[in-house]
Amino acid sequence: MADTGIPHFCNDLGLTTIEVGSKEFMCIGAKPPFDHPHIFLDLGEDTEKVCPYCSTLYRYNPDLAPGAAKPEACVWHDDGETSAAA
Template sequence: MADTGIPHFCNDLGVTLIEVGSKEFMCVGAKPPFDHPHIFIDLGGDTEAVCPYCSTLYRYNPALAAGAAKPEECEWHDTPAATAA
């Protein structure tokens, strides 16, 4: 789930490159229910990594805030289901 403090990114847009402002994050593929297993990616000393499931290329961009992405639509924030009143 996205509430763990680790940024989650999705690629519903089908872009080949997502710039991210974090060196550790999760790739979920497309938004649920069409997501793939949520993959933890740690760039470490690298600036790029490819998701082994969806082949999205992630590139670290230090100009972006932690948890931010470019394009912005690739930031995924899990929203809890509405509770019944």
């Protein structure tokens, strides 16, 4: 898949809520090969949205950099790697 610049987030940790620094992103569920269809979520004016596939609640946190997540392990890259802890 070509890198489109849209952040992708995963939830291998089984969290109910993930904080994100982007208002437009993709939820993939768990990391491949256990992922669900990659769903584009747009928060628009909202600060929270639930993924219709995995029921993860994504909450916008303006203190996070665009593309960042809390916890950091929820950031997924097209190469299949999660971000390393800083």
